[in-house]
Amino acid sequence: MSGAAAVAVHPWPAAQQAAALALTEQGLAVIGVALDVAATRDVARHSIRHALADTLALACHCPLAQVQLRSEPAQPVRVTLPGYRLAVSLSHETGLSLAAIRVGGAVGVDLMRIDQDLDWEPVARLYLGASVSAEIGRKSRSLQAYFFAQVWTAWEASLKCCGLAISEWSPALAGTLAQCRVQALEVPAGFAGSVAVLDEALSPAL
Numbered sequence: 001m002s003g004a005a006a007v008a009v010h011p012w013p014a015a016q017q018a019a020a021l022a023l024t025e026q027g028l029a030v031i032g033v034a035l036d037v038a039a040t041r042d043v044a045r046h047s048i049r050h051a052l053a054d055t056l057a058l059a060c061h062c063p064l065a066q067v068q069l070r071s072e073p074a075q076p077v078r079v080t081l082p083g084y085r086l087a088v089s090l091s092h093e094t095g096l097s098l099a100a101i102r103v104g105g106a107v108g109v110d111l112m113r114i115d116q117d118l119d120w121e122p123v124a125r126l127y128l129g130a131s132v133s134a135e136i137g138r139k140s141r142s143l144q145a146y147f148f149a150q151v152w153t154a155w156e157a158s159l160k161c162c163g164l165a166i167s168e169w170s171p172a173l174a175g176t177l178a179q180c181r182v183q184a185l186e187v188p189a190g191f192a193g194s195v196a197v198l199d200e201a202l203s204p205a206l
Contacts, residue, residue: 108160
């Protein structure tokens with residue numbers, strides 16, 4: 001993971017203007033919608049998609065009705081907005097949903113609640129590789145769950161960025177994911193989050 005500073009998560013709607021500014025100036029913005037812990041998956045999905053479309057309308061100076069979000073089963077959300085080519089990625093956890101927006105390349109975002117009771121070791125060995133699993137294991141026991149969650153979200157964000165499904169670790173997969181630039185997210189206590197970007201021939205700056 002990159003040693004760069006963590007990327008801000010702009011709460012919607014309070015920091016909508018800041019999110020739009022980040023997108024136009026930096027080509028990347030991450031927005032967050034806080035939800036009641038009892039909110040259903042459908043409510044979370046609707047809420048973050050509305051926040052995403054609303055932020056894009058503000059950043060692109062267009063009516064909300066022009067921002068079309070499309071998705072198919074097991075496929076990422078795609079944005080249809082005349083005159084723009086944008087990449088987006090969504091992630092949900094109980095109480096919080098995130099959306100990352102990118103201009104000029106692919107993007108992936110992932111969010112995870114930190115679970116101190118999680119048996120992370122077999123999962124890490126299978127999906128993150130023996131070396132990463134051992135590195136997490138060398139942390140103090142009180143910090144292992146946090147580091148696992150941070151590495152896991154970086155891995156999942158990179159998979160989303162590359163358009164890949166979850167699969168077991170392999171040298172080839174690790175090499176592909178290493179092309180992404182990954183940064184941690186500024187998320188509330190109790191969560192870990194990451195955003196991954198990959199330059200490709202999408203749109204130039206807004």
